[in-house]
Structure formats: C-alpha cells, structure tokens
Amino acid sequence: MQFTFRNALAPIALPDGSTLEGGSTIVLMLAGANRDPRVFVDPDTFDIHRDNARRHLAFGFGVHHCLGAALARMEAEVAWRHLLQRFPDVAAWRTAGPARQNAGRMIHGLRSLPVVLA
Numbered sequence: 001m002q003f004t005f006r007n008a009l010a011p012i013a014l015p016d017g018s019t020l021e022g023g024s025t026i027v028l029m030l031a032g033a034n035r036d037p038r039v040f041v042d043p044d045t046f047d048i049h050r051d052n053a054r055r056h057l058a059f060g061f062g063v064h065h066c067l068g069a070a071l072a073r074m075e076a077e078v079a080w081r082h083l084l085q086r087f088p089d090v091a092a093w094r095t096a097g098p099a100r101q102n103a104g105r106m107i108h109g110l111r112s113l114p115v116v117l118a
C-alpha cells in the first residue's frame, strides 16, 4: 500500500509548528516513509537485515496497524520457502518476458512477471 488517508476531527499541532485544520484530510505516504533517509541508511537499497528494518510502515502504524499482517507474513514465508526448496538455484532464474505494472496508484507493484525457474 503506497499511501493512506486520515481526517483530522479537530485542529492538530504538527511537530514543525504548523497546525492541521480540523476537518482536513491528509495523505500519508507510507512508501515514502519507508525510504526516509533520516530513518534508513541507504534507503533505496533493499536490505532486510538492516538494524532498524522493523521500523518500516508497510503494514501501517498504531491503532489501524494491518489486521492481516501476521497472515500476510505467514503466506509469504510459506510461498518463498516452497519456491526456494523446489528451485534453489536463484542465480539461474531468468525473466521470460516484460513485467506488467499494476495500474492502481494505491497498490503499487507488478501484475505479472514471467520467470523461468531453472
């Protein structure tokens, strides 16, 4: 999820000294926060082993933190484990056609990516 929204029910003082008017809607760029150079060193490098990797906001934060996060993590773990057990030679994997981008703005990513698994 690239972004989410929040509606301010009352005026909110922001850390930079400005005030968010009551009734206004703000867009929170979760994907941008995940690449914040003030939080993550070398933020454009995919590195799940960085010390503070858990500070990502891919599943949101606070009271609306994703209810399905544990299920999503479990699904990913099962899928990757079986894929890697069956096709362990990752260096031999090859793309077999053009990647098709997802058209949506909120859910970014690929709709399909043909791959030949050796």
Ligand code: HEM
Binding pocket: 001, 004, 005, 030, 057, 058, 059, 060, 061, 063, 064, 065, 066, 067, 068, 069, 071, 072
């Ligand atoms: C990789 C997969 C997933 C990602 C990246 C993801 C991401 C997110 C994010 C960022 C939020 C917070 C939205 C906000 O703060 O406005 C959220 C909320 C939520 N997610 Fe997920 N999600 C995933 C999978 C799932 C699954 C599998 C389920 C259910 C089976 C699920 C159910 C929910 C629900 C019900 C909420 C709303 C929680 C609330 O508002 O209190 N999500 N998700």
